[in-house]
Amino acid sequence: MSPENGVSCSLENYLALPDNSMDDRIAAARQRLGSTTVLLGHHYQRDEVIRFADFTGDSYKLSKVAAETDAKYIVFCGVHFMAESADVLGRHDQQVILPDLNAGCSMADMAEISQVEACWETLERLGLASDTIPLTYMNSTAAIKAFCGERGGLVCTSSNARAAFEWAFARGKRILFLPDQHLGRNTGFAMGIPMEQMPIWDPWGLQGGQTAPALNASRILLWKGHCSVHQRFLPSHVDEVRAKYPGIQVIVHPECRWEVCQKADALGSTERIIKVVEDAPSGSTFAIGTEIHLVNRLAKQFAPQGKKIISLESNGCLCTTMYRISPQHLAWALENLVEGRVVNRIKVRDSVKHWARVALDRMLEIK
Ligand code: 13P
Ligand code: SF4
Numbered sequence: 001m002s003p004e005n006g007v008s009c010s011l012e013n014y015l016a017l018p019d020n021s022m023d024d025r026i027a028a029a030r031q032r033l034g035s036t037t038v039l040l041g042h043h044y045q046r047d048e049v050i051r052f053a054d055f056t057g058d059s060y061k062l063s064k065v066a067a068e069t070d071a072k073y074i075v076f077c078g079v080h081f082m083a084e085s086a087d088v089l090g091r092h093d094q095q096v097i098l099p100d101l102n103a104g105c106s107m108a109d110m111a112e113i114s115q116v117e118a119c120w121e122t123l124e125r126l127g128l129a130s131d132t133i134p135l136t137y138m139n140s141t142a143a144i145k146a147f148c149g150e151r152g153g154l155v156c157t158s159s160n161a162r163a164a165f166e167w168a169f170a171r172g173k174r175i176l177f178l179p180d181q182h183l184g185r186n187t188g189f190a191m192g193i194p195m196e197q198m199p200i201w202d203p204w205g206l207q208g209g210q211t212a213p214a215l216n217a218s219r220i221l222l223w224k225g226h227c228s229v230h231q232r233f234l235p236s237h238v239d240e241v242r243a244k245y246p247g248i249q250v251i252v253h254p255e256c257r258w259e260v261c262q263k264a265d266a267l268g269s270t271e272r273i274i275k276v277v278e279d280a281p282s283g284s285t286f287a288i289g290t291e292i293h294l295v296n297r298l299a300k301q302f303a304p305q306g307k308k309i310i311s312l313e314s315n316g317c318l319c320t321t322m323y324r325i326s327p328q329h330l331a332w333a334l335e336n337l338v339e340g341r342v343v344n345r346i347k348v349r350d351s352v353k354h355w356a357r358v359a360l361d362r363m364l365e366i367k
Contacts, residue, residue, distance in 0.1 A: 014328040022327035029334035038071035042078035043270040044291040044322040058271035059138045060157040077325045079105045083346040084142040088356045096346045099329035110225035111179035113143040115203040133172035137180045142348040142356045149359030159269035161187040163366045179225030186254045186261050188220040200224050230255035232317045233289040238263040241287040252289030282306035292316035
């Protein structure tokens with residue numbers, strides 16, 4: 001096997017060791033790599049990993065850092081679609097590493113390029129494609145981003161969805177929004193689009209499970225995808241925390257269902273959620289509807305400032321794929337790099353890269 005596939009410094013040897021034995025090794029490898037390597041950490045990463053990140057952020061912020069860094073190696077502690085986007089946005093001489101290739105995103109897996117192409121063919125057959133702009137959430141494969149780029153569309157994240165929707169509506173009558181129906185519905189509703197004009201496209205249904213008149217009348221066609229982590233937050237949870245903690249503020253991620261978002265005080269990307277907590281006065285209390293590692297970190301960080309933070313769902317909702325990036329995987333990836341071996345490289349095919357880059361650049365230009 002070539003060094004790029006990484007067999008030396010066997011991963012199995014690392015996985016047998018305890019988490020805390022990795023700290024010194026990660027720090028030492030990081031130091032030896034110096035400015036050749038930048039380590040990006042999404043807010044859902046566990047503490048034992050994110051503490052080593054040079055930059056932390058939501059998917060928008062991290063994609064911007066990836067587009068701007070001079071480092072030769074970008075080690076992405078996040079999930080697959082984030083690493084793919086970094087590769088698309090990076091230069092040819094940069095290499096992106098995902099410490100565990102199993103760190104995917106179940107929502108991104110809910111839209112396959114062949115299904116999206118079949119949907120588009122139906123829209124073409126019905127004469128609807130020419131005034132439809134395909135817009136994909138960052139949580140999607142590079143192939144889907146490229147699909148959107150090639151057809152005059154773009155990418156958005158939860159921090160710029162509204163601006164991206166406005167961009168699209170300035171160019172077409174209708175948006176095909178992939179793959180998160182909830183972010184699409186929450187954004188469309190906030191823009192005043194009636195629910196009946198936001199039908200769901202079911203990739204497993206005949207003609208998406210819709211009639212031709214319903215598709216024709218649609219303003220936003222919502223792909224039937226969701227985040228299973230954020231679906232666990234329910235409207236009853238909002239009622240419960242409000243009853244138990246009078247004055248509590250509820251902030252949720254817009255991947256939550258519409259009924260939850262309607263009851264919340266604020267919606268926002270992970271970066272925005274942090275900002276709301278940061279800007280709040282001492283004595284504030286928050287129930288947060290997003291991944292548990294971020295919620296627990298905020299609770300610890302802001303307790304000394306007299307801010308109380310709890311999870312909106314008392315059992316806490318874990319993103320198991322984000323959790324796959326362990327200190328052992330990180331140490332393994334970094335120590336291999338020190339030895340000159342690139343393991344777990346994420347490389348998007350050149351044929352896909354071009355249009356995916358167009359779609360991502362359009363997003364970066366609107367915000
Ligand atoms: P953010 O862009 O808000 O960090 O969200 C990414 C994500 O996957 C949320 O589930
Ligand atoms: Fe994907 Fe949901 Fe995990 Fe975000 S929290 S990475 S959308 S599975």
